Amino acid sequence: GQQVMQIPQYQHVQEGEDFTTYCNSSTTLSNIQWYKQRPGGHPVFLIQLVKSGEVKKQKRLTFQFGEAKKNSSLHITATQTTDVGTYFCAGIRVDSSYKLIFGSGTRLLVRP
């Protein structure tokens, strides 16, 4: 079953509002990646986090990796209509054969 959970499943925001999606794993992850998939498109890599407690920023996007390396979050400040899409986290379990396990994704809709 799904070993990486993501919440919420959907988020509908007014343009200019902030947005956060959370990713939680039942086991420790060696790293975590975030992907964005536009409607009708394919997943596109955004970023990778490796270190415990790591925080990375890409313009209005802030990514965090938890201290225990079991959870992560993506925060978008002042959403724009171009942010519409589904955001997936994907982690590699430290005890796995190094396969990426994808979360179920959070679909972001932005009202202009």
Add this chain to the structure above:
Amino acid sequence: NAGVTQTPKFRVLKTGQSMTLLCAQDMNHEYMYWYRQDPGMGLRLIHYSVGEGTTAKGEVPDGYNVSRLKKQNFLLGLESAAPSQTSVYFCASSPGLVGYEQYFGPGTRLTVT
């Protein structure tokens, strides 16, 4: 540089029919993957390959077979399609296994009636 390409883009099959999905990458990546994407389920790994001539099972391999005869190609076969295999199939490739981003193809939308 086309990246990762997939053929066909769309396909409708009847239950019991067979087909092969083709994935090609021109980035000289060692690792290739086949995922299926269903609503609310994210991406689930079907099979993957760590190099030419190798394949391995992923999370949901039943009903699928794969082959990697050439480094640049990764084929996904359905021997006897079932309605439960209606999905969007994505191929991906990466230069390494741990810590490397995966590059995805545009996807194949398969419907089995």
